[in-house]
Every structure is written in structure tokens, then in C-alpha cells.
Amino acid sequence: MHQLKLYQYSYHPVPFDQQLSDLKAIDFLPGRFDTMKINKVFAVFINKLFPEQHSTSALLETMDRLLVNEHTTLKALYETEHFTLLTTDFYNLALQLLGFEIDVDFKLAQGGEFLSNLGLPLLKTPELLTTKAQLVTAFYYLLCLRTKNGQNYLDVLANRGFFNQFFKSRTPQFVLFNGRLQATFDANTTIREIVYVQSDLDTDEDGQYDLLETTIFRPKATAYNLKVPALYTANPYFKGTNDMTAALHDVNINLAVKPATEPTITSALPPVLQIDQPVTLKTPAVKSETETAEITSTEDNIYSLNDYFLARGLATVYAGGIGTRHSDGIRTSGSPAETLSTTAIIEWLHGDRLAFTNKTDHIAIKAWWCNGNVAMTGKSYLGTMATAAATTGVPGLKAIISESAISSWYDYYRDHGLVVAPEDCQGEDCDVLAIDTFSRLKDAADYQRIKPVFDKTLLALTKGQDRNSGNYNDFWAIRNYRTNVKNIKCAVLLVHGLNDWNVKLRNPEKLWRTLREADIPAKMFLHQGQHVYMNNIRSIDFNDMVNLWLTDKLLGFPNHSDTILPKVLIQDNAQPETWHHYQDWCADSDPKRQYYLVGNELTTQPKNSSIQTYVDDGAATFLKGDRDEHAWTRAIMADHSTYATNRLQYKSQPLDHELYIDGNPILTVQIASSTDHGLLSAMLVDYGQAKRLLANPSIIERTGLKLGYNWQSEDLKEFQLTPKTSAYKLITKGHINLQNRASLRFNQTVTPDHFYTVHFELQPTHYHLLKNHQIGLILYSTDMGMTLRSSEVIHYQIDLADCRLEIPYRR
């Protein structure tokens, strides 16, 4: 039987008084609690757990199906004159209520043991629950536990109607339990409206401030005077995307030879900057003001975490930003203007900026329903916008949950002086992304008018990004949010997948280091996924943690979320459903292992060693074949490989005990190219037969995660092991242009057959290497899935004597 694990970091024990007031807040505690006998209190509590049953008979029938022990049904216990409740009986009952089955999941006598193996926190109880206080604590604890599908039991009760009496309140309030917001709002009556926020930009050069379409989903409770915080997701994809296939750059070209440049040369700011600045225009007069929007939104929700909070009383807000459909402006992929168009929405929510009901009439509308506190959510480009906004220090922004996000666009499309694509995105770049997200193109008449400005902007983007050099320049510098980290005033939660080769790990890592250096508190959650959300993973209480955290940040409720929640949470790659709670990631103080390259080995002691060679001519084979980038990636790591001559392979001795790699492996290589340019790529590999976690979580139950009563749902997922073992897995990799061995901005020459020292960081990671596995290193050049695929045949020599691999690990 598979031993389920259910981590629960959001739960925290509270004093008895708090238990009582929490239970009172959710209307669980009977009014005459003080004078009632224990069996009556038990009866009232049990009643609350079956919100579907509206008659005594129906309730008793339900209780008659549950066993508290081998000889007693819940009904018998409920009806007995001689009420006694053993702790083990309570565990049996609790587990059934949580969805576990007797003799399938647990044995009647072993409820407590089973519960503790789940990973859930355990109640300290006496053998017999004899007092009302003990009963209160036991039921409080039960309401906090997670069910078999990973959802909080009180949330499950809410999904079954527990809170429906709160839906119709004409004096709505937020309801908290164990420090978290409860689902006391009817999400199906959500008010859905659209307004146009006026920015300080005129990126489409029409002499008018860019108006930004903003979509608001707010609880009906706001119509009854409840002021609510807003969860805001800046989403350039919100109004659709365009087919960018035709715009993709050709990557089957040779690497350019770059002229040597002096560190003293400062390149001029590329022209794209000129349309990126706030402008001062004549402000149109506000004709009138209203509290009523005049456009209804029928857009979809886009992130189930947001929908979860809609049922808990937060508003959710979406905006595509400049250049997206129905908004003004032009897309400029990561530019400061884009950031300003993102923060404009927050300024409106905070009461600091104008918005209009339409683009014509100058009728102003305020976010009068908002309490002025905003948190941002979203993954990838969406999370990137959250990071961008945070680095402006915009008032009103209290927290960001930035998932799989870019922290510097150079680290998205480039690596050490090379064009390096995100996985499965060969040929994409800032200009292509601008086409992708310029959804104004979908409205033919609108596009007809804006096309000249868009075409001009696109040219500037193409020029600024400078694929020819691959160097860091001012175009990239203004797209590096990390330079503004000091401005951050909000709480920061970064979430990233350790197998994300779209937004590579350098993005969260460098941001994390910058935050640490600036002494800005932040949290980091790292899961084993690729480029995916983690809020529907059964083994971890992500939604509950975010709930606890946002209840603190957006409603100011002192629930100690910062200390209760892990600072760094990392999912183990070798053990399913296993999460580690750490104090840091990529800590500078981590110890390091030094490896040397000898023969085909990674050794811990240097030895006399020689020169080895490989040839970089695999592109021809690759392009003649089926061009499967993933198959190539597997092949270049395999012991017996079609591409064996295109690489050098080194392996350590089998590890005599397990090892947790943590941080950036650093590689030093003495390398010579047969021509006047070249590149070096390196992969760190885990060699050893093992079942490994699939890089995307599997659906355990379709729509298994309910987000509220009669409301949206999400598929319940978990990271599962592959059914078969495999011989190796990529740990991390990295790339460098030999001309950029000293700098990202400036080029050095490469003399053919001359040896140079190349010293660079691979992408950071956290990786659990099992005992008896071997650490592998692959040195190669062209990376079919990421770099340019040159048709040149270049021979590389490696002088092993001066090569080193440094692996940081967690003690």
C-alpha cells in the first residue's frame, strides 16, 4: 500500500481561547456551550459536519454508516445515554470523515499511527476525551486537518454547504479560522466588470495617455459595503495570443565572430527606450464620476488560486497591459513602460490614479470597493510582471507570489554572451514575444490604425536585443528587474520548478541572492515541476499557506505567517511527496566539493592528465533527422550515443552516501577552439538506475480540488515516479561564448588552437543524489534545443590538467 504523505505547514496550534473564538466565528460552537453536557456538545458538533442533511432521520442514517470502533457506529455513540469517547475512537471517526477507508487505508486499531505517518500534525490527547474542553480541541484539530485529497477539512465542509448561511449576509465580514480566510462568500454571485485605467504612458504615440483595460471580479459583498483586498494578475496573454511561428528567428546559422570591445566603450541606449518613458500630456477633463461600470466581463478566470480566493472574499483583477486587446499602447517585452503599465492598475486600486468607464466619455470610476491592499499572482510572464511591479515599490502592493518568473530578461533569452532559447522555444526573442502578445492585432480596425507604430517598435526591439552579439547591453539592462530590488516594499514569495528549462533557475536564484544581500525578507518554494503551478499538488498545502500569508499581508491579521511558514521549501526529487523545510537556498556558506577531470573520470584528487578533443558537428545529423530536441538531450547524455564524438563524458565513482547538491555548480575549463570563435556547454548528470519523478504532476482526480461551494474546481495532481527506471537524468547545465569569458558586455578575441580559461556558473539547482549514483559531466558545444545550430565544423581541445568542477552541497 502506498503511504500517502500530506504536509501541512499552514497549520499552527493556537491556545484554547483562540480555539473557542475561532469555532464561534464559524458558528460551530453552540450558544449554550457553557451549560451543555458533553454528549450534547458532541451532538451539536457532529451535526455541523453534515451540512447536506436537513432532517434528523437523514442525519442518523449517515451516522449509522460510520464506525467509531469495531462494535459501535457513530449513530450508537450519538444516541447513547452513557457517552464516553476514546481518543482512538475519535481518530477512527476523524479518518473516515477525512475520506480514508477502514481496511483500505487504515486499520481500526491503528488510526493514530496512520495519522502520524501521513505527515499531518498530531493532536496530543489523553486516552479518553472526558471534558468539553478536550472535545473542543479535538474537533478544532479535526477541522484543521487535511483530507485524503489534500484539501483542508473545513474547506471541504465549505464545499458541501457549511458556510451557505453566510452567503446572504447583508453585513458581510471576513471569517478567519486557524488564521486563514474561510470560504464564506458565494463566488457565483461575483460582480464582473471592466474599466479603463489611465496610465502616464503614450507608447502608441497618438498624443493621448494609454488607457488600460482592467477586468475586475469582486464579491457581491462589496455591494454591501465590505471593502476587500485585490489579487491582481498582470497577464499579457489575457486577451489571447497571436501565431508567432512566422516571426521566429532562424537558429540554424553560424555563431558570429564578434570584434573585441573595450570595457570603456558605453553603448548608446537603443532607440526602443524612447517610447518607454512616462510622458506628460494634457489631461482630459473628468466629465463626471460614477460607482457603476458599464461593461460586463465574460472572460474566464485564469488561475485557480485566484478563484479559490474569490470564494474567500478577495477581489481578483486582470489586466493585459499596453498593446493587448482593447487596451492602448504597444508591446515592448519587459520594458520599463510595461512595468509602468502594470503598476498603473495597482495605483488605481490604491486610489492614486484615474480610471474611466469607457474610452470616450471621461466618466471616472474609483476602486471604491477595494481596501487599497493588493497582492499579485501569476506564473511565467505573469509572475514576471509581479516581480517587475514589486521592484517599483508602488504603494498598495503588499505581497507578490511570483511563480516561474523572469527576474532579468537577459537570463531568459541569453546566457554568457550566447543566444540561448528557453526550452521548446528555439528562435523566440523579445521581438517575437511582442508579436505573440500584441493582441490588438485581433481587432482588425484597431490594428489597421496602429500598425505603423507597431512595425516601428518591432524594428527597435529587434535591433536592441541584438541576436548577432548575444551580449548584455542597455536594452537588457533596463529589462533587469534585479537592479531595482532595493525599492521592494512588499512581501515576496518566489515559486519555481526545479525542472523548469523555460524560465531557467538563474532567474529566481539571482533574485533570491539580491534580496538576501538587500536584507529584504522573502520566501522561496521550489517544486519538482517544469513550468507549472503547484497549487493543486496533493502532498503540500500550498493554497492554505498562501491563504495564511495573505490573511496577514492583505488584512493585517497577526497570524505570525512569516514565522509559521517555511522560509525555503524544497521538494525532494528522489522521494515522492517529500518536502524539505530549509532556512536558505544557494547559501554562500554551503560547503563545496572539488572534482578534477582525469581520463573519463571525475576524481576528487588531481592527477597528471592530458588533452582531450571533441568535434562540434552534430547539427548536420540533427537537422537531417527528426529534429527532436528532447531526444537529442537524452542522447548527448547517454553512455552509447549517436553524438558521442560531439562531447566528452566524465563520471565520478559511485557515491558512498547520498548528497544534496544545492546552488550553482561552477566549472573551470581550459579550452581551445580550432577557429576564431566558439562556445562551451556543460551538463551535470545523475548516472544511476532509478525511477524518477515525472517533471509534470499527474492528475490524481479530475476536478478533485473544489474551490468553494458550487464553484470552480481544479484537477488534483501529484508528482509521480516513472513506471520504469532510467539510467540517468540531467541535473543542470550551462552555456558560454568563448569570447565572453571575461564579461557579458564585452568581447575578447579567440585565437585558433590557443587555450583559454573559461570559468562559469551552471544554472543553480537543488538535487538529491542517491547513494551509489555517479555524478556525470558532459562537455560539448552546440545545444540543439537552446543555442544556435552552426553548420561549421569546429574542433575543441580540453586541457584536463587545468579543469575543475565545484559542486556546492548542503551539509
Added chain:
Amino acid sequence: MHQLKLYQYSYHPVPFDQQLSDLKAIDFLPGRFDTMKINKVFAVFINKLFPEQHSTSALLETMDRLLVNEHTTLKALYETEHFTLLTTDFYNLALQLLGFEIDVDFKLAQGGEFLSNLGLPLLKTPELLTTKAQLVTAFYYLLCLRTKNGQNYLDVLANRGFFNQFFKSRTPQFVLFNGRLQATFDANTTIREIVYVQSDLDTDEDGQYDLLETTIFRPKATAYNLKVPALYTANPYFKGTNDMTAALHDVNINLAVKPATEPTITSALPPVLQIDQPVTLKTPAVKSETETAEITSTEDNIYSLNDYFLARGLATVYAGGIGTRHSDGIRTSGSPAETLSTTAIIEWLHGDRLAFTNKTDHIAIKAWWCNGNVAMTGKSYLGTMATAAATTGVPGLKAIISESAISSWYDYYRDHGLVVAPEDCQGEDCDVLAIDTFSRLKDAADYQRIKPVFDKTLLALTKGQDRNSGNYNDFWAIRNYRTNVKNIKCAVLLVHGLNDWNVKLRNPEKLWRTLREADIPAKMFLHQGQHVYMNNIRSIDFNDMVNLWLTDKLLGFPNHSDTILPKVLIQDNAQPETWHHYQDWCADSDPKRQYYLVGNELTTQPKNSSIQTYVDDGAATFLKGDRDEHAWTRAIMADHSTYATNRLQYKSQPLDHELYIDGNPILTVQIASSTDHGLLSAMLVDYGQAKRLLANPSIIERTGLKLGYNWQSEDLKEFQLTPKTSAYKLITKGHINLQNRASLRFNQTVTPDHFYTVHFELQPTHYHLLKNHQIGLILYSTDMGMTLRSSEVIHYQIDLADCRLEIPYRR
């Protein structure tokens, strides 16, 4: 550019008067239509298309984004004093409204041509729309068309709020347009309740009639006196399933030698029948009657077709049947008792049977909100229950949409005297399925009480199904719904996937033939999927067709659905998004091609030929390996195969023109076994490099198919071609026990090395074989994914001189 195809069988042209009254019914036609000028009518029509815009400015801004031609926006046309509308301009506008993009999907000048290439019906219009009548027809037609995502445009408008004014009506009515029910009901206010229907059974032998839990979702309009039909899905999985892994039968055993039996012997009815009959018990007195249920349902909906109809005013009803959680009784996998427990719900809906609000108080509750008309839906076991119910002729049942359904349980778990598992279900059988669906097991106290009766029933099932012989017997005979086809009084729509190897095609085929013989009208839709629903496939208007059909069958609206909808609809396997409308499938009059086996060829002329041999010893290799049944299936068909000695392979000459196989290929083989028993399996194979449709449709847009305003959605899907070509694909296959060469019920002896004629039908199909492809035949014995996997080594001889393959095809 991929040429999208959107079939639209549900649309039918209606006379102008009908157009007017349809438009009036949906409140599209202005009240003063007769006296208005054409430009005002146009303005009113356009207004209706933007239900989100609640102000003139917002509306004009929206119109200003649409082009009617290169020089004119919709706004300009709307505002002009000199209104003229070219048909081509109308097409341009229509296509944009339907979600197509100018210069991405179509060119401004070629709207009409693009529209006709889509596969949509075309309006016959003059070059210029000059009269109000022409305008009415043009907009009527527009409202009937399908959008880029395949959904009906009026449905899309409904999803955007078009019908919201109908939601609050206190005199609710059904609204029809082009013969179909419209989404004028607020599905979010659905009333969800549970009652207990009293059956005539006592399958759990407690001396009381089995009460069957029944879940009802009915529109709130029923509370305002609207009587509605019910869509009923009998779903044994509704309350969950149990892990049946431990109960699976071992299939790695030898095929039994069966004693020869005489056709005169009639086997006794197995004991399982004794608990399957209606009983007469003392009926408890009804204490009182109510219209109000006392249990709320918080169950999920399970089939998006049902949810689609909830927004269109139908109630949806779910019941698990005997032995499922919260119901009484015992599971007996396909038995007559199960059928009676299925029809009991219909009898209650039709007013012919008692139900109670709970199991204790004898408070009766009627389906007072139901108009007495019921249709059944569902796939697999669910669809099977629909077929079962139809064959009883139960009053009230007006239509079944039976998808991927079993028509005889022998044809699910057996084939020609062999145990033959559904794909991916090795070791499953009727007894295992009873464990799987016996969800009363989930309630520990309930299970404790019922366990003895369940254990006894299980023993009877195991005995009755008789895996040892694999023969047809009375156990199977009472599980053959086809014997009762003559009772059918309802309309029948059968839907099945041509790649379904779970419920094999013999099930719909034999039912289809029986219906045809009995002169019972029916329709058959065959898609290219495995065991999946087809209601979210973009290229075909399945939901609309079912809507048209049920509007006829359940509301009695004379929309000619029987003649408008195709009798037989078959998706092409070689051309994506291509559907054929036929008059029949497996027609007896279809011509047949005769093939002979010569050398390794299938020839059209017999020649002198010899004896060939193969050995059936692949199980050892298979079981030592990774036991991948799908990999084995591919391997046994491959030209170069690990299992080459386990089969004989024959191929025809490349076809000189394409061929549509239709029906059951029939195989005649002269075969000798080296021992006193044996089996023959055969695969028909399409050899020829081609991209082939994936057997499961791919998601085109997650939640892309909205089922109503602010209501559930479904993923939009389409069958797509594999990215790479493959050399072959299975067309169909079949299996036979050599001892059952004369009969399914009776055994003949097999003398070692003696030749016998085996003559049997492979599973039926419909298959488009392309020109230059070759028809292949594989003869073998053990089928790793379906038959027992014997460790015996048996040598088989085939006398080619007397072998024939007969392939029916469509002229």
C-alpha cells in the same frame, strides 16, 4: 494554413415566417420591426450582439474595432446616413463575430469562399442586402452558424449574457431557435437534491425493498411551475469505486481443455439468478407526502452534455443503482436486477413508482417537477445501463444516447469461447467489476452489515461467469440485452469509438443489426476515438444535434430531427476533421473482397499453396520483459519483430485506389494444433507510411467550450494527426477457441495435429485505406493484452490452400 472544417448537421433552413418567430422568441426582433427603416433594424440587431456593453459609447468603441471592408469600420456603417450592406461586407463582419481573424484566418475579399470551405452551410444572398427581410435572413443565418471554436454563435452569445433577462422570469418557458433549446436558464441556481426510490428488488436479502439513492439537479424554473424533462444517467461509478487490483484473475495460466459437450445439454441457470428477481414484500405504509427533499446533493456533475442541458432547462438525474454507496442492494454486473434498479428511477420520474425523502420515515416524494419524459445518457457502463433500460420498454423513457456501450456482456469479457479482456483490463471479469462498483464498501458500518450477502453473491458471480470454459451460458444469456431489443419503444442513438478496444465494436454492431432486423429506427455515430465521449470535438456539432433530437423527443417539438440528422455518421480515419453521412453501417448488401493466402501474400486469386507453421511461446518473453501490452501489440504487427516466430504475416499488393472497409471481415483458416486444445487470433493491419489520427482527441483549448452563462465548461478537443508517420496501424482483430469452432456454448474436441476449419468474424469496423497501402493479416494465438498467457509451447500449422479472408467494403 490549416483549413478548419466545421460540420453542422443540426442546422436546417426554415421559412421566413419561422425565422421571424424564432427571432421574436429570443427577443432579437424589435417590437416596431414593421415600421422601422432598414438601418434602424440593422442597428438593433448589432446592439443585440454585444450583451456586455451597457452604454452607447462602450458599444461604439467595440464596433470601431471591427472592419466590414478595408475602408469601413462597423461603427462607420452603423452611424452612416446612407446605409448599404454588401453581402461580402456581411460575410466579413460575420466571420469576425464568429472569432475568425482577418489576414490570419481569411482575407477581406474572400469571406464567402472561406466560409464555404469551412464546411458550414452557405446563405444564398444577393450581392446587396437591400430589404429588411434579407437582413432578417442574414442575421438569422449568422445566429445559426458555428464559431471558430465550433460552438453555435447564439450559444456563444448566451455564454456572454444574451439570455440573462430570461433568468429571472417568474413564468419560465423553454425557448427554441432553429428547432433547438436555448440556454435561457441560470444553471447556477440549480436545485440539487436527493431522494430514495423504492425498487421491487431485495437483492441484499434483508426483507425490505432495495431503496435507491437518486440525485436530482433541476432548474430553479421548476419552482415556478415549469415541468421539465429529465436527462438520466445511471452511473454505477457515481459514488466512487474500490481498488480491485487484488481481485483481478491471474491470466498467466494455461488454456483449459474442455470436455466435448452435446448441443442437447441445457445448463441449469446459475444460482446468481436467484437474487436477481423482483420480489413481493409487504409494502411499508406511506406516512405522509411532501414536495420538499431533505438532503442536498453536493456531488459533481459527470458528463458535460448533461451540464449543457441544465442551462437549457432540462433536469439531470443520477443514480448508482443497487449496491452503490447509500443505496441498498448488491452489485451483480449486468444482471436483470441491475436493469430493474435502473428503470425504477425512470418509473419514479414518470410517476409510476414511490420514492421517499429518507430511508426511515416513509415520507413519499413525487417527481412533481418532471414532465414525465426521460432520456438517458452516458458512456461505457453508463451507456450500457441506457441500453439495458431501453430494452425493457419502460414507459417514460423517450430516448437513449448510449455511448461506447456494452450490448451483451459476453462480448465485453469473452470472444468465441475464450476469456478475452477489454484493453488494459487483463484479469477483470463480472465478479471483479462487482467489487469495483460495490461502493457500499466505503461506509464501514454499512459494509460490516452487508458483507456476508456480498461475499455469497460474489461467489455466485465467479461461478456463473465460468472463466474456465469461456463459453456462452445462461449467466451470459441473461446479460445479453439484444435478446430484448423487440421491447424498445424509445428513440435510439448509439455512439462508439472506432478505436475502442475496451468495449469492442461487436457490441454496437450486433445491436445495430438487431435493431435493423426488428425495424426499430436508430442512429449510429462512429468517431475515431478510443473509449471517449465526442461532445467536445470541434469539427462536429454533436451537442447541437443531440439538442435538436431531444427537443423533438422530450418536448415533442416537430423539428424533423429524424430526417435532418444523419442516420449513420462516421468520422474518417485518414482525413482529419472529416465526417461521412451514410444510410447504414455493416449493411448486409455491401460488396466483399475475397483474399487468399499464398506465401506471405494476400492474393485476389487462389494459387497452389502449402502449409506454414508458427509457435505460440511468446508469453515467456513477454512476462520476462516489461509486460507492456501496447508495445507487444505494435511488435506483433511489425515487419521485423521480436515475436516474428509467434505469427504468420501476409500482405496484399499495394492498393491501386482507396478503399473503405465497412463491416466484419470474415476469416476462414485451416488450422492444426500440436496439442488437444488451442486458440487462433487474427489482426487485420493497414501497412503504409502515413500520419494517423491519434486515438484520443487533443485539447485545442482548455475549458474552451462554455456550457452556459457563468457556468461549467469543457475542454475543446479535436482528433489530430501524429506529428510523425508510422508504418502500420491495426484495423481490427478477433479471437477464437479451436474447441468453439462450431458454437459459443458447446465444445468440440481437438485432436493434435489434425486440421480443422475455423470460420469466424473479426470485430467490425469502418476503415479508410489509402491508395498504395497494403492490407495485412497477422495470424497468431496468444494475445498478451487480451487472452490468457499460457506457458505451454504449442505449434500451429496453417494449411494455406483452404484459408480465405473476406473483407466487406463500401462501394
